[in-house]
Amino acid sequence: MGLKKIKKIYKFQSQFYDLTRWIFVWNRKKALIKLNLKQGEKVLVVGCGTGYGFDFINKKIGIKGEIIGVDYSSHMLDKARKKINKYKLKNIKLIQIDAVKYIPPKVDVVIYSYSITMVPEWRKSLENSIRVLKEGGRIVITDFSEINVPILRLLLNLRFKKYGVNNKLPLKKELDKYFNNIDYKEYFLGYNFIALAKISNNFL
Numbered sequence: 001m002g003l004k005k006i007k008k009i010y011k012f013q014s015q016f017y018d019l020t021r022w023i024f025v026w027n028r029k030k031a032l033i034k035l036n037l038k039q040g041e042k043v044l045v046v047g048c049g050t051g052y053g054f055d056f057i058n059k060k061i062g063i064k065g066e067i068i069g070v071d072y073s074s075h076m077l078d079k080a081r082k083k084i085n086k087y088k089l090k091n092i093k094l095i096q097i098d099a100v101k102y103i104p105p106k107v108d109v110v111i112y113s114y115s116i117t118m119v120p121e122w123r124k125s126l127e128n129s130i131r132v133l134k135e136g137g138r139i140v141i142t143d144f145s146e147i148n149v150p151i152l153r154l155l156l157n158l159r160f161k162k163y164g165v166n167n168k169l170p171l172k173k174e175l176d177k178y179f180n181n182i183d184y185k186e187y188f189l190g191y192n193f194i195a196l197a198k199i200s201n202n203f204l
Contacts, residue, residue: 031142040064041108047115051080
């Protein structure tokens, strides 16, 4: 699915995204906790949407830290801005751009929270994100996988395809190219997963 189609989908979904997303996307908070965020860290959120977790991240990294939120949908970013203003969050920069085209400054942490499966050029986006990680930096990805129950897998895969979600990405295999030790775990019979890895000085 192309970016224009995805943009159209999220223009519509932005109206009720935060009200309904909890039904479908699970373990986002668990993924953030796994990062063990520290004061002063710079965090890149790829496909930040309406800004889920900004308040949690902001508290962990403090006033010396920074959040860079990237998303292709201006409507989702509008919702994120309202959330930032509502909770008076500081040091957050929002950028509307194709995730593949954005190369940020060096960061300590990269987060993909139910976003990478909707990036058409996901491998390029992932590589760009890994390349800007500082030594000792971490990346966490939480997203949909393929549930182990055949009938549910069929139904979910049809739904995911309708909305441009590619839940069949070989992400674990791709991460193995860059990291020696990956904490990868599936949940809810394979419905979703969390992958956490730390960059080392052998990445070129």
